[in-house]
Amino acid sequence: MTVQGGNTGNRLLLGIDLGTSRTVVMSDHGYKNIIRSVVGYPKDIIGVKMLGKTQIFGDEALQRRSALTLYYPLRDGVIRETGDGDYNAAAELIRHVVELARQGEARDACGIVGVPARASIVNKELLITVASDVLSSVMVVSEPFMVAYALGVFNNAIVVDIGGGTVDICGMKGTVPAADDQVTLLKGGNFLDERLQAAISQQYPETQVTRNLARLIKEKYAFVGATEEPVRVTLRAEGRPRLYDVTEEVRAVCEAIVPEIAEHLAAIFRSYDPEDQPDVLQNIILAGGGSRIRGLDVMLAERLREYGKARVTCVDDPDFIGCSGALKMAQEVPPEFWDQVGFVGGH
Ligand SMILES: Nc1ncnc2c1ncn2[C@@H]1O[C@H](COP(=O)(O)OP(=O)(O)OP(=O)(O)O)[C@@H](O)[C@H]1O
Ligand SMILES: [Mg+2]
Structure with missing residues (x-):
């Protein structure tokens, strides 16, 4: 395949990394953003009035969860086609990040969307359909391939x-x-959160550990093998804070994968x-x-x-590397050639 690089048309080029836990978007105009892969819909009319909108994305959705029904578009690395909710949530999340990345520009947007390897195999047609609504050319590729592309x-x-x-x-x-x-x-990481929550609760039954707290502990202290310092964290038992040693729990849970x-x-x-x-x-x-x-x-x-x-x-920058690979590919391979590389669509 011989292709000429560069964006010849008057198009906005995007890389989108649609992950299970977070979605990353970058444009060839230097826009970059990262948002949690969650969409919230108000449960009822009070919610709509209170929030002033019918959909809320990312961290804001988590903060206002009491008024919302939350959807995580990718569970276990695939879009579930069982209920309409997840399907719509994936479409709306993609629409939302494309609108953000446009920054008010009306030009056609073309994007390469990286998704978990399983979704790139199982859901490829569905993903193309969903993304074709907002992108005039779209290609779906697997996240690890995007990482490899970024690194060359x-x-x-x-x-x-x-x-x-x-x-x-x-x-x-x-x-x-x-x-x-x-x-x-x-x-993956969600599994570790669940296991760490259970392990700490089992070792220290008097403490209250939420899934989110387990995740924060993991993100700060996760390790396998030998450790130089013990992991001590503040947990609450009946409302009172106290220091607990969770070194062995963190180690055992991380080593389990x-x-x-x-x-x-x-x-x-x-x-x-x-x-x-x-x-x-x-x-x-x-x-x-x-x-x-x-x-x-x-x-x-x-x-x-x-x-x-x-x-x-x-890799140096695990948050952005997959997305930067997708953008790099969008810049190096003109959209006209995308059908030779992956699964394509567009409107
Ligand atoms: N320092 C850390 N140590 C261990 N895990 C971490 C750390 N920082 C983040 N994580 C975990 O990494 C996971 C998110 O990784 P990433 O952003 O690559 O996922 P994703 O691309 O959204 O998911 P997927 O690739 O499964 O679709 C979360 O489970 C998060 O808790
Ligand atoms: Mg990922």
Whole structure:
């Protein structure tokens, strides 16, 4: 395929990373934003009057949850087609971020949308339909592939994207990854939150730990393997604050996801030609919010030890890297060529 880079038409180019827990948007005009992937609809007419609108997105929706019914468009890494709610929520979330990124401009918008690997396989037509309403050209690709694109690694590399809903492992083999080269595991960050909440409540039954508090503790202290300092956090027992040591709970919960990731990572590694395997072993990339778990790179390298000395690295900016890969691709490959790369649509 030969393509000329650059945005030749008078179009606004967008990269959108539609994640289970947060959606990121960037434009070729320098706009960037990150919002939680949640849409709230007022429960009744009082809610509509009080809030002054019929849909609320992101953190604002969470803050006003008592007046709203909340929808998370992607659960377990796919759009559920069971109820209309999730379908509409995905469409409205995409519309919302496109409108934000437009900043009042009326030009046609073309975008590349990165979604969890499973959605890029299971929901591709649906996603195209949903996004085609607001984008004049759209292509749907998998999030880990977008990370690889941002880094410019197209061959002999494996991207492990540890997100909120899913862990996506994607082998780069010089082409757009096929379904066989990608695995989605359902134990991502949300699973860790649930397990940590349960583990702390079990160890200290007198404390009150919400899912959100468990998430905050995880985001601050998550680690696997050895730790230099104990993890002590303030929890409330019958309203009174007290310091509790949760080192072992944090460690055990974070380590719980390692065996499954290591096993699937090894399976994708073994699918490469033997002469490429030494190269692949030097190119294992961790992305997604979960890549911030301290010690995870070292522990995964240890788990691959039987294959040789692995080099596992974490991306610098896990929040924006997938989205910046999508925007980079939109800028380098003109929309006319998108049908040669992925699944496309538009209005
Ligand atoms: N320092 C941290 N340590 C561990 N986990 C973290 C840290 N910071 C963020 N996370 C977790 O990362 C997850 C969000 O990651 P990310 O933004 O990559 O997900 P996503 O792209 O929305 O989800 P998915 O890829 O599953 O669709 C959340 O579960 C969040 O709690
Ligand atoms: Mg993600």
